[in-house]
Amino acid sequence: MKTHFMRKTADLTATAALCCCMAISTAILGASLAFLTSKGWGALTWEFITEPPRAGMTEGGIVTPIVGSVQLIAVSMAFAFPVGILTAIYFNEYAADGTLTRLLRLAIRSLASVPSVVLGLFGFAFFCSFLRFGVSLLSAGLTLGCLAIPTLITAAETALQNVPQDFRDASYALGATQWQTIYRVVLPSALPSIITGGILCVGRVAGETAPIMFTGAVYFSPGFASSIFDTVMALPYHIYVLATAGTQIDKTGPIQYGTILVLLALTLGISMTGIVARSHMRKKL
Amino acid sequence: MDGAKLKTESLSMAYSANAPYALKDISVDVAENSVMAFIGPSGCGKSTFLRCLNRMNDFVGGVRVEGRVLLDGSDIYAPEVDVTALRRKVGMVFQRPNPFPFSIRENVAYGQKLLGERNKSRLDEIVESSLSSAGLWEEVRDRLNEPAVSLSGGQQQRLCIARAIAVSPEVLLMDEPTSALDPLATARIEELVRELKKDYTVAIVTHNMQQAARISDATAFFLMGELVEAGPTTGIFTTPSDPRTEDYITGRFG
Structure with a gap:
């Protein structure tokens, strides 16, 4: 009888512990969303997302960083997509299964775990200085691309392996x-599955600050970048600036939280598109 | 030349330098415009043998081939042979229907497009004639742009046959082409194979002895990588000269 009671207790304890941990994970997301929404919801208006910042960023909207982020995504994907896919093709279709291949694979896996601030400094040293691209949309986009490449390679390799x-x-x-x-x-x-992997990757790249803060994102820009050698404003860096450099916190606060909501909506939206596309394709296969 | 379209001379093959031979000293003739069946228990080397005939085993790293395989008298393993040209002459149909994830039309046109054929009316002609030869045209003529996977298994296999003959091969290799199909679809394919030998030389691997007896002119019996005997199908099935052949076809093993 005792064993039965003990088994039953252990079972209940385990269930409770699992539910508890699940609740904690969900609560983190829920609480941060609730906090950000309560702080930033009031700032969200049509003008907020269609007008440039004004008066030392204490007024106006955030259209300049929105467009800048989109431009950064475009440049990074134009670089990372072909390089990632072609590398994956090399690994999956051409490379012999030897020590060298295994070392190269390991190198790429390691690249995926390089902290983004390190990549940012690398991008500054390599793209801005060594290749003389300067602090620009191009340098920042390429640096973001470097961040995306390992993930893209893995996604593309998996997709290629699944071709019968x-x-x-x-x-x-x-x-x-x-x-x-x-x-x-x-x-x-x-x-189709490579593209899905790419979309999920875009969602991640869009939110990165460290790789672009030295390489191409600026504190303020009066207009949109018209060439890849111009600097850009970007949503994540804009948040960083508003949160750390402002003195009129009562005015910049709502703008900051509004920007965070827009960035969250952008990255979550992109990721959701990828997830929906993936489940749609799984059903078709 | 002795009327053999395809001929192997002491063909031996191993999957790597140190592996034992998967095929040992196989000499066999496939006569032009005939169907030759290759039978034997699982793992006897009959599929491996078939894949030597269009060099599909080349993809296995370190594979070792000795002896000769002669197509119209010239060795297909000679160094100057262009493997892609060889495979256009010696087409192949696989065990499981494997249409590409494209439309029916694109599947059949694939081989011609590889050769650079761009002319749409020429491609349409080839698609129609190939599907007709594979006995599929009437069933799919109104749905050529639908995905090939929407066809039934038997239709998919006939599509694969159409795809293979669209590049005008001389020899067709078939590796157990009906093993994944139901009896009705199997009957259609068998009928088709008998038709195809008018224009092609067919080598077919089958685990089904009745099938070999129904469709082939000649039969070769393989056992553990060796050719036990080969000859006219009627002879093999009525008066086999080797006791092992008799044991196999009477169902004592395999």
Whole structure:
């Protein structure tokens, strides 16, 4: 009887502990969302997202950093997408399974865990100084791209591995070369899930501050960047500036929380698009 | 030349330098415009043998091939041979239907597009004639732009046959093409194979002895990487010369 009682107690305790931890995780998200919404909701108006900042950023909106963030995403993906996919193709289709390949894979996994501030300093030293791109949209976009590449490679490799060997066999048996097989059969089959991986990656890149603060994001810019060598404002850096450099906190506070809500909506929105696209494609397969 | 379209001379093959031979000293002739069946228990090397005939085993790293495989008298393992050109001459149909995730039309046109054919009316002609030869045209003529995976398993396999013959091969290799199909679909494929030998030379691997007896002109029996005997199908099935062949076809093992 005692054992039965003890088993029952252990079972209840475990259930309670699991529920408790789940509640804590959810509460973190819920509480931060509630806090940010209560602080920033009042700032969200149509003017807020369509007008540039005014009066030392104590008035006006945030359209300049919104556009700047979108431009940064575009530059980073234009760089990271091809490099990531082609690297994944090399690993999955060409590289022999040897020590060198394993070392290279390890190097890429390690790149994924490099802190973003380190990448930011690397971007400053390499893109801004060494390649003379200066502090610019281009340098910042490339640095963000470096952050996205390892994740993209992993996503693309998984997608390529999931292309059935049958397709490759059928293509080779029809007299296709390796590149024809990759270009005409393997890539088109894998592309939907590669794109999904890319979208999830964009969501992450959009929220990064450290890689862009030395390389291209600025405190204030009177207009949009019209060339890749211009500097840009960006949402995450704008938040950082508002939170640390302002003296009129009563005026910049609401703008800061409003900006946070917009950035959250942007990154969550992008990630949700990726997740929905992925589940949609899983259903189709 | 002795009328053999495809011929192997003392063909031996191992999957790596130190591995034991998967095929040992196989010499066999496949006559032009005939169907030759390769039978034997699982793991006897019949599929491996088939994949030597269009060099699909090349992808296995370190594979070792000895002896010769002659197509129209010339060795397909000679150093100057272009493997992609060889595979266009020696087409292949696989065990499981493996259409590409494209439309029916794109599947059939694939091989021609690899060759750089861009002319749409020419491609349409080839798609129609190939699907007709594979006995599928009437069933799919109104839905050529639908995805190939929307077809039934048997239709998919006939689509794969159409795709293979769209590049005008001379030889068709079929690796257990009906093992994933139901009896009705199997009957359609068998009928098709008998039709195809008018234009092509067919080598077919099958685990189904009745199938070999129904569709082939000649049969070769493999056992543990060796060719036990080969000859006209009627002879193999009525008066096998080797006791092991008799044991196998009477169902004593395998």
